[in-house]
Amino acid sequence: MPPVKYQRGDTVMGRWPGSSLYYEVTVLGFDTKSQLYTVIYKDGTELELKEQDIKSVAGFQTRSRSRSRSPSRRRSRSRSPARTTRRSSSRTAAAVAAAAITESAPSSRRDTKLRDVVEVTLSPQQKTKPAENNSNNRHEEKEEKQKEENNTASKVNEKAQAQVEAESDKNQGRYNLRRRKDDGDAKLAETRPEQLVEKKYKIPAAPATTLSTRLDFGGKIGAYFWLLFLPAWVLFLVLQVRQKDPSLTNFPPPLPALEAFWDAQALGFVILWILFQALLYILPVGKLSEGMPLTSGERLQYRTNGFFAIVVSAVAVAAAVHQGVDLTYIHSHFLELATASFLISIFLSVYLYVRSRYTASEELALGGNSGNVVYDFFKGHELNPRIKNFDLKFFFEMRPGLIGWCLINFAMALAEMKLQGLDAPSNSMILVNIFQLLYVVDGLWNEEAILTTMDLMHDGFGFMLAFGDLVWVPFTYTMQAYYLVTHPNPLSLPALTGIIILKLVGFYIFRKSNSEKNAFRRNPLDPKVSHLKTIRTATGKSLLVSGWWGVVRHPNYLGDLIMALAWSLPCGFSHLLPWYYMIYFIILLVHRDSRDMSECRRKYGSAWDEYCRTVRYRIIPRVY
Ligand SMILES: NC(=O)C1=CN([C@@H]2O[C@H](COP(=O)(O)OP(=O)(O)OC[C@H]3O[C@@H](n4cnc5c(N)ncnc54)[C@H](OP(=O)(O)O)[C@@H]3O)[C@@H](O)[C@H]2O)C=CC1
Ligand SMILES: CC(C)=CCC[C@@H](C)[C@H]1CC=C2C3=C(CC[C@@]21C)[C@@]1(C)CC[C@H](O)C(C)(C)[C@@H]1CC3
Secondary structure, eight states: OOOOSSOTTOEEEEEOTTSSOEEEEEEEEEETTTTEEEEEETTSOEEEEOGGGEEEHHHHHTTTTTOOOOHHHHHHTTSOTTOOOTTGGGSOHHHHHHHHHHOOHHHHTOBTTTTEEEEEEEOOTTTTOTTOOOGGGHHHHHHHHHHHHHOGGGGGGHHHHHHHHHHTTSOEEOOOOOOOOTTOSSOOOOOOTTOEEEEEEEOOSSOOOOGGGOOSTTHHHHHHHHHHHHHHHHHHHHHHHTSSSOSGGGOSOOOOOGGGGOOHHHHHHHHHHHHHHHHHHHSSOSEEEEOOOOTTSOOOEEEEOHHHHHHHHHHHHHHHHHTTOOTTHHHHTHHHHHHHHHHHHHHHHHHHHHHHHTSOGGGBOSSSOSSOHHHHHHHOSBSSOEETTEEHHHHHHHTHHHHHHHHHHHHHHHHHHHHHTOSSOOHHHHHHHHHHHHHHHHHHHTGGGGGGSHHHHTOOOSHHHHHIIIIIHHHHTTHHHHHHHHSOOOOOHHHHHHHHHHHHHHHHHHHHHHHHHHHHHHOTTOTTTTTSOEEEOTTSOEEEOSGGGGTOSOHHHHHHHHHHHHHHGGGOSSOSGGGHHHHHHHHHHHHHHHHHHHHHHHHHTHHHHHHHHHSOOSSSTTTO
8 A cells, every 4th residue: 555645734725626726735544445534724624635635845935935924914814715804804815825825834834743733714804794795895805816816826826816806896705714513504703804713623533534525415325225225216106107097096906927027129219319319419409518627727618509409300200200200209209218218327336336346546536436336326427428529417417318208298289189189188288298398498408507406517427317317307307297197187267377387487497597596607807797795715716696696506406496386287286196206306406505515515515505695595485
């Protein structure tokens, strides 16, 4: 086993996750299994870092000493990554970073015997008004920025500098990256304005479990559970919806013979469908969009021609129907098609896991790196698996399953007409079809926006997403349409109108909020979002605190949930089954919200806490 490079108690420079900024940290330990160092930043944030994200202090110090500074200023330079003072609070994060890398005095004065570390923090000047316009300080800021730009130390981080400068003229909130409380949900430690606070804290005896290693979904045991439960649940739903009376009193649904699951033709159709979508994806039609910067600073390119793909698919399906292809096959062979998709998702997940074992560590997702085969297989290890320019995660999330969902819904409408002897689908079926088609078309029209979502930016690609994209979406999101085939639910005109209004309201919130965040993440100076208030974070990125993202922390989830309600209502209240999506979606989004909270807290430290204090509710204003 190679020797451990940095020892417990060493003071080194650690990269701030998600950025290329380095701050002074103290090594708390090294986990041989995960090969990660647990380090503590001066503000008290504990993280796990890979060896390549750690550098010795010496390399940084050589560039810094040429600066002449007043003692007080020098003192303030030795603080935590995001520390703010009256003068420095308005500096760019890169400048703060430059500051952070220039001095190392306090913790190098550490008494290693006592294992104490001196933490110096300065409270923000206007902590109670985090998102106010700091225009009075503009001139001072510019001067300060100019000085920082001339400083050779700031060159260490040119990329971050450029990114942050793009945001520097915006309304900026002030933040304080203090030592975080465990329940950092908007509860910051009391701070005294304009006061230098010296704190001492002990290095824990053993490396603390940090947020970056916290395993989601119930950890390793949970991964086993979900691997079995998710396919079993899809099977249950598919068998249940086929029943004449799909109520829970008829549980469990009768299990069909093994042959009923398998149909080679169904497998062939699914493979053809995926290949057809892949072909549309690689066609040099449509825009090439850039993803968010990776930790390396690189940006991947994505062919965002999803709208083109769904239009061509619709034309192809219409042509096939016109040629006499009976799409009700999808209804009558639902189980076989689901089984075929499941097999493909297993095959894909195994491929993804195996290739992730040979992938360079900087291309791996932060999660899905537990060292446990089952957990990593489930959660996904590689962040952006690609075959040449073919991005697998992007493709599978946006194309075969999503467009397949609309195809299945359409097939259900035809099946309803056939089985109920109708000339046209029922109003309920039309609503469900149009609502969900609108959702998918909107997603594909705004395909670029997916590049700023959690899945694309943070999650690895493994079984969970592969199964989610290929099985879960097309075979469970279609439950309402499937249910309506044999369970008609006539709607009165007022009910119909009410449901349409509800859908439109949900859609408006969903679209506006997603577009606002996407526009902001792509270009904070975009006139559509440049007037919004923000909080700057130590990574150089800012957080919106007004507009939609100032109402609740996940306005997009709120809109999505309202739409989900509008999808279930056309099915009436006779059975729970068509409400399954609504119930599942509440659980999914509440869980996603808490995952995102942890991730953002890890990334943004107390700037995130500040955001949470300002925007108190997660999804539903004044309720949750
Ligand atoms: N139908 C379905 O099955 C599902 C639909 N969805 C929908 O997909 C969409 C995307 O959802 P999801 O990926 O979960 O999450 P979001 O699109 O909400 O992305 C979360 C990220 O946004 C950034 N962010 C959070 N708060 C702010 C802020 N105040 N200002 C600026 N950026 C902020 C953070 O990333 P960073 O700071 O790193 O940029 C955070 O990690 C949603 O509309 C959701 O409803 C999601 C799951 C399933
Ligand atoms: C239980 C289980 C297997 C969960 C897997 C979750 C996935 C099904 C979802 C995770 C995020 C998704 C998104 C969409 C579909 C469902 C999955 C893959 C999405 C593509 C639907 C269309 C929207 O417009 C969207 C683009 C915003 C959305 C993005 C997230």
